[in-house]
Amino acid sequence: MNVTTIGIDLAKTVFSIHGTNQYGKVVVRKRLNRPKLLAFFAQLPPCLIGMEACSGAHYWAREMTRLGHDARIIAPRFVAPYRKSSKNDDNDAEAICEAVGRPNMRFVAIKTEDQQAVLCLHRIRRGLIKERTAQINQIRGLLAEFGLIIPQGRYHARHRIPEILEDAENGLPMLARRLLNNINLRILQLDEEILAYDREIEAMARRDEQAKRLMAIPGIGPQTATAILASAPDPRQFKSGRHFAAWLGLVPRQYSTGGKPRLGRITKRGDKYLRTLLIHGTRAVIAKLSDKNDRLSSWAKELVERRGYKRAAVALAAKNARIIWALLM
Template sequence: MSTIQTIGVDLAKNVFSIHGVDAYGKCVLRKTVKRNKLLDTFANLPPCIIGMEACSGAHHWSRELKKLGHTPKIMASKFVIPYRQSEKNDPNDAEAICEAVSRPKTRFVSVKSEEQQAVLCLHRIRHSLVKNRTATINQLRGLLSEFGIIIPQGRYPLQKMVPDILEDAENGIPFLARELLSDLVNNIRHLNEEILRYDRKVYRLSKEMKQAAKLMAVPGVGEHSATAIVATVSDGKQFGTSRQFAAWIGLVPRQYSTGGHVHLGRISKRGEKHIRTLLIHGARAVIARCKEKTDRTSLWLQQLVERRGYKRAAVALAAKNARIIWALLTTENEYQANYISG
């Protein structure tokens, strides 16, 4: 039997398809194993490259396979789809993964540690709470409009005005509706408390994570942005350049060029949506205060806002910060406000 060089694994909950090839690309292993037998199967194989799609459990299996001496590699599903032959099923997916992991231009996801995934769990849970609060606020505003009561936009005006509205016996809201709307108000208050509790956890983590504390020196990068970036990309060395890092976040222009003519459009919005959102929100906060400052970045922003508008300036600053963040992660340098490269 030829020595196995590369293996593709189609991950699932209980049943996994495996496809292995030798140095010449010939299939020498094709089987299906159950979850409790997966590690035993790989423990009996020589060290090899193992490809997997980025999905739930991919980082866990990668850590376990590393312990067995293998080299696991995680990739996005978009890199696998072009290599799938015939119909979509688990064995064909495993074969496509095996082919994709061996291609030189395939980009891989760095394997995260348990600690990194724990920090990302915190961010995801908090994000879901914020979405639930926004949905509840919108529902409350919509239900009040059914009774002819219009609330100004924003959660602070709503939270301030609704208690007085519910206590007003002359506004025509039936008693049952008052009870139900009061329940929604209590839900919003509970969500506020939960979000604040998670915010405090993020603040504590930002003090404990050395890299995160360094990133927070960049204007527009706060505790949430810094901890999310460090937990997601660690030292950032999987990206060859700062532009690759910005492109992964989705902050570079979408390109459609042909015949020597370069056409650049809006930002691509690919990759990591959560980090992109945090960086743009941070950039907005910087722009709001830039008129009061005279450093190089603030002067540049003032001119950019005047020339290109507020929203484009916010995205430009977010992209600039992404490149600075990559430089800080991949080197021992500290942030300098008026730094000029030599």
């Protein structure tokens, strides 16, 4: 089969395939179930294969690469303009096939198994933190029904909830006391699980030389360092540190016309989790600027006074992103 470019619409069981030859003529348009997909591509000559970034995309890209193909992953928003009519699996595969052959198309870096394993650790930890926050908010709301108010924040809850449950004179019914105690036990269990994951991330960072270099940057800790190494593509794909900061969504949004530049708030594109870690890290740095007089601290102090705390935190995060790019090169 003389096919040079293929677009795959990934799914759980049935995959739509659209392939063209070197002249752009359609030579294959079919659907395959999951067990037959790799067998089909194993008998094809090396070709360019495109797929949307979704669940399982990195796995399939690695498998296609092992078969000798040039597999590339595309962000869904870059595929949508090439869809010619209604959205369905076959039209999506055709749009992917068209998009992957564009010379200026941007692609998502294919992650290794080890990188995805590290990201699993981060995602599980983040999920536990969200669950703990939900449990604390639930117990705060339920206690408010009985006139018992707890200030916001998990540290206040950690001290006040046991006191309320042990107070026999606050009018809390025994049924509610028992149910709320079960929630509190779950919160304590979540604390232990999150702490265990934090220690595993710290140990992982201590074993990695690149992570150690990144942690020398103010505001970069084990979580940020390991998450960046697991998520960021090869730094040589970026022309400069500013391009890396733009990949993280830490540069101003531009809406320019008529030769007049108009810059707005940051674009917030890219990985939200990495951007959040970087900004939270810089907030911790800014909170401790009062007793420091180095060049970076002086610049940050001046920026806080001139532009405000939040803008200064984002600007320092963008600066850290550029430093990270330089250290990874």
